[in-house]
Amino acid sequence: MASVVQVTGVTVAFGGLRALRGIDLDIAQGERLAIIGPNGAGKTTLFNVIAGDIAPTTGAVVIRGQDCTYRPSRHRPRLGLARTYQKARAFAGLTVRENIYLALAGHRGRHRALWWSPADRAMRDEASDVASRAWLSEQIDVVAGELAHGQRRQLELAMAIATDPDVMLLDEPASGLSRGERERLAELLESFDQQLTLLLIEHDMDVAFRIAQRVVVMADGEQVMAGTPEQVRADPHVHHIYLGTEAA
Numbered sequence: 147m148a149s150v151v152q153v154t155g156v157t158v159a160f161g162g163l164r165a166l167r168g169i170d171l172d173i174a175q176g177e178r179l180a181i182i183g184p185n186g187a188g189k190t191t192l193f194n195v196i197a198g199d200i201a202p203t204t205g206a207v208v209i210r211g212q213d214c215t216y217r218p219s220r221h222r223p224r225l226g227l228a229r230t231y232q233k234a235r236a237f238a239g240l241t242v243r244e245n246i247y248l249a250l251a252g253h254r255g256r257h258r259a260l261w262w263s264p265a266d267r268a269m270r271d272e273a274s275d276v277a278s279r280a281w282l283s284e285q286i287d288v289v290a291g292e293l294a295h296g297q298r299r300q301l302e303l304a305m306a307i308a309t310d311p312d313v314m315l316l317d318e319p320a321s322g323l324s325r326g327e328r329e330r331l332a333e334l335l336e337s338f339d340q341q342l343t344l345l346l347i348e349h350d351m352d353v354a355f356r357i358a359q360r361v362v363v364m365a366d367g368e369q370v371m372a373g374t375p376e377q378v379r380a381d382p383h384v385h386h387i388y389l390g391t392e393a394a
């Protein structure tokens with residue numbers, strides 16, 4: 147399977163603190179990979195390096211064969227990489243359709259005109275299609291501020307889908323959701339095209355282990371182990387890392 151993201155020997159130092167200490171990661175196209183680990187393990191820092199939000203102190207990031215180590219995040223969508231954030235980016239006063247439309251227009255570098263062009267019309271139709279892929283067809287004309295928490299998360303996913311990504315980085319997609327909403331979100335992620343690569347940080351083990359084919363466990367800026375959800379679940383070292391911090 148072709149590799150879409152390669153992280154080699156990445157370290158990140160914040161002053162004297164070494165948040166990442168030599169991370170190697172090779173992610174295959176269509177792979178579903180979850181990164182777990184206790185607070186402060188370096189998960190978000192690794193995400194930020196892959197997404198181009200911070201440059202590593204040493205090491206390299208290659209996305210689809212291109213060295214992106216020092217390329218800023220704005221270049222990532224062109225390489226097929228989309229990221230969701232824990233903090234909602236949707237405009238609360240705009241509808242689901244309008245938010246997705248803006249994500250489509252932004253990705254294509256189009257500016258909104260005072261009059262509608264045929265291309266704008268096509269993008270509004272396309273917004274309906276993107277909404278349906280994020281299971282938001284019924285909410286298409288609802289303003290984002292009135293969506294339930296789980297639906298707002300779906301809108302975040304829809305806005306990422308609008309950029310037509312090959313790789314999606316999902317930053318704790320299930321955080322703050324109810325049990326029912328987490329179930330629905332996991333089902334939605336499972337419904338995505340199998341060619342779409344998903345890399346997620348997730349504290350919710352049920353969601354992480356359900357979605358992922360491979361789980362990477364981090365602690366203190368290092369990769370402690372990697373394996374299938376079953377292998378990670380059964381590993382005594384992983385239990386030890388979580389003991390007293392979080393229940394595995």
Ligand SMILES: Nc1ncnc2c1ncn2[C@@H]1O[C@H](COP(=O)(O)OP(=O)(O)OP(=O)(O)O)[C@@H](O)[C@H]1O
Nearest residue numbers: 160163164165183184185186187188189190191192
């Ligand atoms: N901008 C920064 N400046 C200084 N230290 C930072 C910065 N960002 C992160 N750190 C530190 O780097 C370490 C790793 O943090 P990081 O947020 O990557 O961990 P995490 O695994 O994502 O944790 P959490 O699960 O709590 O989000 C922590 O000790 C954190 O305090």
